[in-house]
Amino acid sequence: MNNTEITIENNLKKVHGLLEKGAFIEAMETYLHDDVQLREANAEPKVGKKAALDFEHDLINNHLEEFVSYKIGDYAVQGNHSFYDAVMILKMKDGSTMHSEQVVATEWRDGKIYRERYYHA
Secondary structure (H helix, E strand, O other): OOHHHHHHHHHHHHHHHHHHOOOHHHHHHHHEEEEEEEEEOOOOOEEOHHHHHHHHHHHHHHOEEEEEEEEEEEEEEEOOEEEEEEEEEEEEOOOOEEEEEEEEEEEEEOOEEEEEEEEEO
16 A cells, blocks of 8 residues: 555544544535645536535535434545445434445545545435
8 A cells, every 4th residue: 555545544534533423514524625626426516625515514504403423334445545334324314314335536636535426325
């Protein structure tokens, strides 16, 4: 493993630690690149750190009732890319439960998340 991969793996583990606690905003503020693009499956990407944070703040403040869990499965780092699978469970204010099984593919730049795409089951 080269130095870039070691840095990415270390930062990925820190991101995972925050996500597992439901600290989504802290993870984003700390590890998103200013020019980030976040994309849910085939939807249009959210472009820029501010847009991504605005979306997340809206979700948390207006739709989320309770964080239940975020469990990380396997992960891999190759070059400036990482991949991992996760299961997220959230209780929403409308009474529904969001259960998302996903694979996350990430491109890193300068130790930050530069491009990230979420594939859902």
